[in-house]
Amino acid sequence: MSKENLFTKIIKSLQSFRQTLGLKPAAQQNGDAMAKLIHMLENTDERELSCDEVFAIIDQYAELESGGEDAPSIFPLVKKHLDNCHDCLEEYESLSQILATTPMQGN
Ligand SMILES: [Zn+2]
Secondary structure (H helix, E strand, O other), rough: HHHHHHHHHHHHHHHHHHHHHHOOOHHHHHHHHHHHHHHHHHHOOOOOOOOOHHHHHHHHHHHHHHHHOHHHHHHHHHHHHHHHHHHHHHHHHHHHHHHHHHOOOOO
């Protein structure tokens, strides 16, 4: 089942739910909002990460980088966010420093 079909189904159930409640369907408005949501979900590769999302994976990013991997290529959205967000960049830099001064376990 494609995402679009799934969301069409969700929209239809929401609309019938509204009708059950006796609400007037705001079809145009709902359609627009839902179209935007679908567009956003289908273009996850292009969307920007939030600080919370970056914070959730920044340690992996820093670890890759300190391990000599090309972290910006693996997580381009993180790199893009770091270029624009001072808070996350600071977090990344302090993590990098910790990783650089802490020997890897098991090595
Ligand atoms: Zn940020």
